[in-house]
């Protein structure tokens with residue numbers, strides 16, 4: 001069994017750790033590091049994993065090191081680890097948006113095995129999507145181990161080119177937030193219509209869950225599922241017309257392009 005170190009005890013690493021432990025990965029094989037204690041200790045207590053304040057200590061005995069700090073800290077953390085411990089045979093997985101393979105490899109030292117991965121927070125439920133791009137130094141064995149790790153949290157899409165990471169960000173990395181925003185807007189309107197906050201949440205979450213499950217279970221176009229709800233001249237048609245007249249498809253496209261542009265901007269810093 002591979003030993004896995006998670007650098008950073010934030011939202012994304014927490015989601016991956018939850019996905020792994022809930023998928024029967026042995027918690028004693030996982031170590032998390034974070035300079036400040038509260039989040040690190042809470043995570044360790046909740047999932048029975050090891051914890052330390054030292055990134056290099058966490059990485060020392062790990063085969064796979066998951067870098068889950070904010071993008072602007074990735075290279076500092078890499079340098080810090082590479083200066084203190086031997087990293088020759090380790091595989092680093094960076095989940096950061098906007099920090100490139102070149103930047104990460106320069107910080108670790110030449111020719112290190114690095115995978116850029118772009119997961120999302122539904123990983124905590126085993127319902128994640130992870131896009132992954134491997135440097136040429138990643139061995140077959142490391143790729144298989146990384147694939148197994150990521151698959152414990154959901155589906156994995158290996159990418160042929162690094163630039164596709166930005167596209168995965170726009171679709172599935174940031175994607176959960178798009179649905180949350182839509183659900184928030186629907187719940188707010190439901191409250192204005194007189195439902196309590198709890199009722200509004202239940203109505204919206206069950207509608208979203210049901211719609212997503214219908215997409216999963218019916219092998220037909222999503223557009224067809226939409227049409228099946230839309231009686232000619234009926235209420236849904238009236239609502240959908242309002243979305244179209246408000247430019248929803250263009251808005252979605254523009255929002256996804258904005259995510260891509262931001263990822264590129266972050267990489268250029």
Ligand SMILES: NC(=O)C1=CN([C@@H]2O[C@H](COP(=O)(O)OP(=O)(O)OC[C@H]3O[C@@H](n4cnc5c(N)ncnc54)[C@H](O)[C@@H]3O)[C@@H](O)[C@H]2O)C=CC1
Pocket residue numbers: 007008009010011012013033034035036039055068069070071073077095096097118119120121173174
């Ligand atoms: N939140 C999300 O949905 C997704 C996030 N990501 C990526 O994951 C990374 C982390 O994002 P979040 O978890 O959202 O941020 P976060 O702010 O929740 O977590 C970052 C964690 O790093 C810790 N930290 C700060 N300095 C550190 C250091 N020197 N050494 C070790 N730990 C340190 C912080 O205390 C914090 O717990 C980012 O690079 C982001 O691009 C990728 C996909 C999805």
Ligand SMILES: O=C(O)[C@@H]1CCC=N1
Pocket residue numbers: 097169173174
């Ligand atoms: O917002 C961000 O930058 C990160 C990357 C994808 C989701 N969260």
